[in-house]
Amino acid sequence: MAMLESAGQQPPRTAFYNDPVVRGIMYQVVVGVLLVTFVTWIVHNTSINLAAQGKTTGFDFLGKTAGFPIGFSLFEFTRESTYWQAFLVGITNTLLVAVIAIFFSTIIGFTLGIARLSSNFLISRLATIYVETIRNIPLLLQLFFWYFAVLKAMPAVKDSFALPLDMFINQRGLFVPRPQPDAQFSWIYVAILLGLVGAFLIQRWAKRRLEATGKRFPVFLSSAALMLVLVLVVWFASGAAVTFDPPVLNRFNFKGGLELPPEFVALAWGLSIYTASFIAETVRAGILAVNHGQTEAAQSLGLKDSDRLRLVVIPQAMRVIIPPLTSQYLNLTKNSSLGAAIGYSEVVNVFAGTALGQSGRAIEVIAMTMAFYLTISLLTSAIMNWYNARVALVER
Amino acid sequence: MTDISFVRSEMTGASPAPNPTSGPIVWVRKNLFATPSDTLLTLLGLAFLAWIVPPLYGFLIGRAVPPGGTVEQCRVENVGACWAYIASELDFFVYGFYPAVEYWRVNIVFAMLALLIIPLAMPKAPYKRLNAILFIIVFPIASVILLSGGIFGLRYVPTEQWGGLMVTLIISVVGICLSLPLGIILALGRQSSMPIIKSICVAFIELIRAVPLITILFMASIMLPLFMPAGVTVDKFLRALVGVTLFSSAYMAEVVRGGMQAIGRGQYEAAAALGLSYWKRMGFIILPQALKHVIPGIVNSFIALFKDTSLVYIVGMKDLLEAVKTKNDAIEWASPTQAITGYIFAAAVFWMFCFSMSRYSQFMERRLNTGHKR
Numbered sequence: 001m002a003m004l005e006s007a008g009q010q011p012p013r014t015a016f017y018n019d020p021v022v023r024g025i026m027y028q029v030v031v032g033v034l035l036v037t038f039v040t041w042i043v044h045n046t047s048i049n050l051a052a053q054g055k056t057t058g059f060d061f062l063g064k065t066a067g068f069p070i071g072f073s074l075f076e077f078t079r080e081s082t083y084w085q086a087f088l089v090g091i092t093n094t095l096l097v098a099v100i101a102i103f104f105s106t107i108i109g110f111t112l113g114i115a116r117l118s119s120n121f122l123i124s125r126l127a128t129i130y131v132e133t134i135r136n137i138p139l140l141l142q143l144f145f146w147y148f149a150v151l152k153a154m155p156a157v158k159d160s161f162a163l164p165l166d167m168f169i170n171q172r173g174l175f176v177p178r179p180q181p182d183a184q185f186s187w188i189y190v191a192i193l194l195g196l197v198g199a200f201l202i203q204r205w206a207k208r209r210l211e212a213t214g215k216r217f218p219v220f221l222s223s224a225a226l227m228l229v230l231v232l233v234v235w236f237a238s239g240a241a242v243t244f245d246p247p248v249l250n251r252f253n254f255k256g257g258l259e260l261p262p263e264f265v266a267l268a269w270g271l272s273i274y275t276a277s278f279i280a281e282t283v284r285a286g287i288l289a290v291n292h293g294q295t296e297a298a299q300s301l302g303l304k305d306s307d308r309l310r311l312v313v314i315p316q317a318m319r320v321i322i323p324p325l326t327s328q329y330l331n332l333t334k335n336s337s338l339g340a341a342i343g344y345s346e347v348v349n350v351f352a353g354t355a356l357g358q359s360g361r362a363i364e365v366i367a368m369t370m371a372f373y374l375t376i377s378l379l380t381s382a383i384m385n386w387y388n389a390r391v392a393l394v395e396r
Numbered sequence: 397m398t399d400i401s402f403v404r405s406e407m408t409g410a411s412p413a414p415n416p417t418s419g420p421i422v423w424v425r426k427n428l429f430a431t432p433s434d435t436l437l438t439l440l441g442l443a444f445l446a447w448i449v450p451p452l453y454g455f456l457i458g459r460a461v462p463p464g465g466t467v468e469q470c471r472v473e474n475v476g477a478c479w480a481y482i483a484s485e486l487d488f489f490v491y492g493f494y495p496a497v498e499y500w501r502v503n504i505v506f507a508m509l510a511l512l513i514i515p516l517a518m519p520k521a522p523y524k525r526l527n528a529i530l531f532i533i534v535f536p537i538a539s540v541i542l543l544s545g546g547i548f549g550l551r552y553v554p555t556e557q558w559g560g561l562m563v564t565l566i567i568s569v570v571g572i573c574l575s576l577p578l579g580i581i582l583a584l585g586r587q588s589s590m591p592i593i594k595s596i597c598v599a600f601i602e603l604i605r606a607v608p609l610i611t612i613l614f615m616a617s618i619m620l621p622l623f624m625p626a627g628v629t630v631d632k633f634l635r636a637l638v639g640v641t642l643f644s645s646a647y648m649a650e651v652v653r654g655g656m657q658a659i660g661r662g663q664y665e666a667a668a669a670l671g672l673s674y675w676k677r678m679g680f681i682i683l684p685q686a687l688k689h690v691i692p693g694i695v696n697s698f699i700a701l702f703k704d705t706s707l708v709y710i711v712g713m714k715d716l717l718e719a720v721k722t723k724n725d726a727i728e729w730a731s732p733t734q735a736i737t738g739y740i741f742a743a744a745v746f747w748m749f750c751f752s753m754s755r756y757s758q759f760m761e762r763r764l765n766t767g768h769k770r
Contacts, residue, residue, distance in 0.1 A: 028592040035596065042623045049622050120434050121427035122441040136750035137743045138703040141717050145743070148724070149736040334608035338707075352614050362618045369614075370607045377606035 046363070061359045062087070068354050072261050072345045086355050090347030091372060097264060097346065098333040101271035105332065108272060109279025116284050127280065134277040140338050142274055147266035147342040154262075157253055166246040168254065174265045175247035178258040184238040191234035192227070199223035263344035267336065275332045282328060286321030287313075319391050326384050333376060347372055455733075456740075470731035477737040481729040488723060489741070492559015492714050498551060502562050505539045509569060517756060519763060532577070536570045555633035559714035561745065563633075567715070568702045571640045575701065576694070578641065579648025580687075584678060586653055597649070604646035613639045613710040636708040644701045651693040655686035688764060695757035699750050706746075717742050 016022055050057065062084040070077050073089040074096065115127035134142075152171065155161065160170035168175040181188075199219075206217035247257025290313050298308040340349035347369055356365040416422050428438045459476030461469045463483030470478035482489070491502055512531045515521035543566070546552035558566075585597030604612070616639040620630050659682060667677040687694070709718040720738040723729070 024590050028590050031596065032592050045625050046622045049626060052626060118437070119427065119430065120437050120441075123437050126441055126444070132751065132754075133747065136699070136703075136747045136754065138706040138717065138746055140706045141739060141743055141746060144717070144721060145736075145739040148721075149739050153732075153736070337608040337610045340610065341709075348608070348610055348614070352611065356618070362622065366611065366615055366619060370603075370611055373607045373611065374603065377602075 055360055057361065057363065059364055061361050061364070064359075066355060066358060068358060070345045070350055070354075071343070072264060083355055083359060087347070087351050087368065089345065090350035093344070093350070094333070094336055094339075094346040094372075097268050097271070097339065097344065098329075098336050100268050101275065101332055101336070102329050104268070104272035105275040105279055105328075108276035110283050112276060112280035113283025113287070116280060117287060131277045131280050134274060135281070139270065139274045139335055140341060143266060143270040143338055143342050146270045147262065151262040151266050157249070160249065160254075166244070166257075168247055168249070169265075171262065172253070172259070173262040174260040175254045175257045176260065177244040177246040179242055180245055181242045185242060187234050187238040188231060191230045195223075195227035195230045198226045198230070202226070261344075263339065263342050266342055267339040267344045267346075271332055271335060274335070275328055278328050278331070279325060282321055282324045285324075286317040289320045290316045322391075323384060323388060326380060330377060330380050334373060467729055467731060470729070470733065473732075475731070475733055477740065478729070478731050478733050479737065481723075481731070481734055481737055482741045484729070485723050485726075488560060489716060489719050490561045492562060492719055493557040494553060494559065494562065495551070495557065498545075498553060501542050501545070501550070505542055505562075505566070508535060508539065509565065519760075532573045536573050539566060540570075555631055555713075558633065560719040561716045563708070563713055564702075564705050564716045567633075567637055567640055567705045567708060567713075568698075570637060571644055571701050571705070572698050574637075574641045575644040575648050575697075578645035579697075580652050580683065582645060582649035583652035583656060586649065587656055601646045601649050604643055605650070609639070609643050609704050609707055610710060612643050613707055615639075617711040632712050635711045636713045639711070640701065640704060640708065643704070644697060647697050647700065648694065651690050651697055652686060654693065655688075655690035656682060658689050659685050691764060692757040692761045695753055695760070699753050699757075702749060702753070703746065716745060 017026070063082055065080055066083045066086045067079050068086075069079055070086065070089050072093060074092050075089070077085060077089050112127045112130060115123050116131065118124045118127075151173075154169060154171050157170050157172055160168040160175075162168055166177045202217075202223055203219050206219045209215060209217060245257060247254040247259075249255075294312055294316060295308065298312040303311065336346055337348040339346045340353060343349065352365055352369045356362055359365065429435045455476045457476070459474065461475065461478050461480045463479050465478075465480035467480070469475070470480060487496070487499075491499055494502060512527065512535055516524070516527050516531055521527070541547065542550070543558065543562075544553055544555065582597050582601055585593050586601060588594050588597075613636070616635040617632075620635055620638075624630060663681055663685065664677070667681040672680070705715055706717040708715050709721075714722065720742045724735040724738045726734075
């Protein structure tokens with residue numbers, strides 16, 4: 001062995017196939033060839049099968065008339081609309097239910113996550129029971145339960161349940177008052193925008209002053225006051241008003257108001273309830289992940305309680321909470337595809353279901369549906385990577 | 397010398413007993429009524445319980461029709477859960493359309509499953525390796541042969557007749573057995589230094605994780621017939637199994653990768669310095685540690701897979717949920733609470749399996765938390 005180390009000696013001769021680099025290349029060539037063969041085989045089979053069925057391929061069908069109605073859409077969709085418009089309706093419906101369910105599941109989830117850590121035995125136990133029950137039952141089953149067993153068992157339109165705030169619930173869904181801002185109301189939006197800009201400027205100025213002089217400034221209170229004053233001044237100056245058009249029971253159905261179909265209500269409700277149980281666990285883990293030493297260190301620095309939470313505990317907890325929270329939001333968006341099982345017109349139901357059946361373009365339709373989810377997922381992970389890089393702990 | 401001293405001539409009175417630091421009253425004061433806001437929360441919680449528990453009790457037990465009751469009893473007004481419906485359709489919920497005379501085959505599979513899984517789950521039980529091989533390789537093959545029959549004089553039972561809890565269990569267990577090794581291979585591929593293999597694995601994992609299971613099952617039921625040579629049909633059961641397994645293996649790969657990344661570089665370098673080959677390095681040094689780290693994560697993927705099996709109705713399989721949903725429309729038992737009872741039953745079954753798995757994962761987490769905590 002010592003001989004090898006002396007100068008001028010050749011390295012030991014090994015067979016070329018034992019060289020790790022050559023081996024690596026060989027393995028990859030084999031895998032690559034197998035994959036290409038497999039894909040070619042599938043493409044070959046598919047083209048034969050499509051030819052046998054007399055079907056054509058291509059995305060030209062998107063411009064053609066779809067010829068089917070869609071039960072629920074945010075914008076006009078008729079039988080004369082195109083497949084592309086059907087795709088758009090599906091996408092917007094998916095995003096609509098996802099956004100609404102994300103809003104409610106975040107509120108419920110954070111409340112439950114904090115409740116689980118409560119020192120109050122009863123409250124923490126109730127939250128635990130909720131989380132352990134809900135997250136161990138399949139979402140599809142919960143959706144069936146809410147849709148078929150609860151909403152379909154609601155009274156008929158004539159005997160609707162009256163809820164507070166002029167809302168009604170019955171077999172045909174949830175009826176809520178429709179807000180009708182008048183023409184002057186857009187000035188209020190301008191005021192809110194101005195207020196936000198002002199709050200941002202105040203915050204920057206206060207931070208700079210704090211760093212320069214050490215003097216504090218009540219940023220939150222002053223921003224809130226600025227916002228309130230701006231909105232109130234504009235409100236009275238412009239005479240803007242918002243009226244609510246409540247649903248009124250006619251002989252057969254409700255007139256006016258905003259009608260949310262039972263599929264939408266069941267899906268948004270089920271998704272919120274289900275995802276909240278996962279968010280609660282995320283929040284709990286995040287809060288528990290902040291070392292108790294951090295709290296003690298903050299106290300020994302003399303920070304008051306609100307500053308301790310705001311500057312020490314919450315930022316560190318959020319660093320742990322936000323990545324899994326985002327993946328829960330992503331899961332929720334993907335899970336909204338289960339709305340297809342209860343007939344909500346989201347993208348899988350409208351496009352991969354009805355449009356596929358009507359057009360017969362299976363490959364294109366499935367590819368577009370998958371591409372939609374892929375885009376959302378890639379966008380989210382791009383944002384997440386950026387965020388993680390920003391908040392990552394910089395260690396020695 | 398005056399000898400001044402003071403000695404008390406009578407006993408002092410007993411000082412009051414110290415505040416109790418244990419006991420039920422202290423516990424209640426500390427855990428339920430510590431502060432005014434705590435008291436308010438407790439009262440709210442009690443009010444909630446008072447609002448929800450009596451109707452729930454009345455529905456599930458008080459006004460419910462017990463097993464063995466008749467459909468007429470279930471049709472009265474304000475009736476509770478109709479357990480008689482569940483009891484009378486139980487066979488369908490468990491076996492689907494499987495021929496009644498062949499139920500023993502399904503029961504043997506259930507028994508094999510229990511016999512293999514319980515010792516595998518107990519950390520102290522011996523012969524882990526043999527047990528794992530039996531469970532991961534022998535059990536899926538044996539159960540599929542036993543259930544579908546056609547050889548050894550067993551009557552052939554087409555998968556169209558399979559259904560109920562049996563399908564849920566078989567798809568999830570076989571899916572688990574297949575997705576774990578597949579996930580490990582994908583994770584190894586993703587960590588590999590070979591660019592082509594790495595990019596294939598990354599693309600597969602990220603694509604599958606980005607789309608919902610429902611679209612993959614759609615693909616399995618619509619696209620798979622197109623991909624196969626003309627005349628070749630793929631069994632529905634197989635479609636469901638392939639879809640669920642591929643989906644789950646991508647998630648499993650990420651869990652395993654997490655475990656591999658948690659292992660210090662020193663372990664990789666030490667294994668290489670010993671002159672071990674790649675597979676020996678992975679098989680003897682890295683994976684045993686990595687998998688041990690992520691057992692809770694693996695069990696969580698199993699729970700997700702188990703819940704996801706409820707989606708196989710897309711390809712036309714009648715799993716437990718679909719069996720219940722079908723029977724909920726049956727006229728024989730038509731009654732006001734038929735559907736709700738059916739769903740509660742299915743939820744209870746799913747919950748039982750998932751909850752025991754999650755408890756097991758917490759138990760393992762505590763058990764494994766010994767050597768690595770600093």
